[in-house]
Amino acid sequence: MEITLKNVKKKDLPIFESLAKSLGFEITKKEDKPYNPEFVKKILDGEKEIKEGKGITMTMDELHDLCK
Incomplete structure (x- = not known):
């Protein structure tokens, strides 16, 4: 049999x-x-690549066309 305790507070774990x-x-x-x-x-x-300017910009229409 296996018992799992979830959301036990750290102060209660030693008990x-x-x-x-x-x-x-x-x-x-x-x-x-x-x-x-x-x-x-x-x-x-x-996220790092976007900050370095390596990302691309798309309009919502381009994004919708991509998802079709």
């Missing part, structure tokens, strides 16, 4: 860990990584 250890439970921690690091790098690289 849960202590209880689990005293009962002989195995504890595994999984850190949340909301975004794929490769995706984040692409976004940051794109």
Whole structure:
């Protein structure tokens, strides 16, 4: 059986860990990584290129035509 605790406050975590250890439970921690690091790098690289003037300018009509 597996139990998952979500949204545990940092101050309460030692209490849960202590209880689990005293009962002989195995504890595994999984850190949340909301975004794929490769995706984040692409976004940051794109923003950098825009600041360096490497982006292009499109009108809304050009954008609509591109999406058809």
